[in-house]
Amino acid sequence: QVQLVESGGGLVQAGGSLRLSCAASGVSIRDYHMGWFRQAPGKEREFVAVLRRTGGYIYTADAVKGRFTISKDNAKNTIYLEMNNLKPEDTATYHCAASQTVLSSIRDPAQYRYWGQGTQVTVSS
DSSP states (O other), X not given: OOEEEEEOOEXXXXXXXXEEEEEEESSOGGGSEEEEEEEOTTSOOEXXXXXXXXXXXXXXXXXXXTTEEEEEEGGGTEEEEEEOSOOGGGOEEEEEEXXXXXXXXXXXXXXXXXXXXXXXXXXXX
């Protein structure tokens, strides 16, 4: 059974930092494209960042580029999202996701088979 469990969310003031974690079980993150997405109330799920399965390539959304960093620890089977200089518009539920095969855009949430339940990030102004 595949499980992705996020943690590390919370309430932070604008300009602050948080580090999200996503612990995977039932899959090896070495074998999957691992991504972070977010969803704010009333909005569609939005791509944040992804680590490709091969080559270690990283893609980051323009809205968070230079502030957010995705990384992974294969030994812990865990991915991370380091978030710095947070802004109120970053407020959302953050989900990690895993996909073994991407047929179109790696930024498309529909390409991901497994999802975590999410962790809430709230940034106050």
